[in-house]
Amino acid sequence: EKQKKKRVYVKPQCVSEPIYETLALACGKL
Amino acid sequence: MSRFIIRNPKLAWREIDGETVIISPEDSHVHELNETASLIWKHAEGKTLQEVAERVSAEYEISVEAARADVDALVTAWQQKQLVILAAEATG
Numbered sequence: 001e002k003q004k005k006k007r008v009y010v011k012p013q014c015v016s017e018p019i020y021e022t023l024a025l026a027c028g029k030l
Numbered sequence: 031m032s033r034f035i036i037r038n039p040k041l042a043w044r045e046i047d048g049e050t051v052i053i054s055p056e057d058s059h060v061h062e063l064n065e066t067a068s069l070i071w072k073h074a075e076g077k078t079l080q081e082v083a084e085r086v087s088a089e090y091e092i093s094v095e096a097a098r099a100d101v102d103a104l105v106t107a108w109q110q111k112q113l114v115i116l117a118a119e120a121t122g
Contacts, residue, residue: 007089
C-alpha cells in the first residue's frame with residue numbers, strides 16, 4: 001500500500017536564465 | 031565525512047503549483063525547478079545528500095541509490111550556480 005502511494009519519478013531539473021530574458025518574454029519583447 | 035546542504039540565504043524563492051522559482055539577485059538569474067527538484071530544494075536545508083536521497087525515494091518510485099545519483103548531480107549544479115554550499119556542519 002505504501003508503494004502504491006508513491007509518485008511517478010521524474011528526473012529533477014533546474015532551468016536557469018537571466019532575469020532580463022524572463023521579463024522580456026513576459027512583456028513580449030523578445 | 032558527510033557534508034550538509036546549506037541554501038544561499040541571499041536567494042528569494044516561491045513555490046507555485048509544486049514547482050519552485052528561485053530568484054538570485056546577485057547575478058540576476060531566475061532558476062525554475064520542476065516538482066522533483068522542488069522537493070529536494072524544500073528538504074535540503076541542513077541535510078546530507080544521503081538524507082535527501084532517502085526522502086526522494088520515500089516520495090517517488092525510485093531506489094535510494096538511483097535517487098542519490100540524481101541528488102548529487104543536482105546539488106553539484108546548484109553549487110556551481112551558487113544556490114547552495116556543502117558545509118562540514120549543519121547550521122541553525
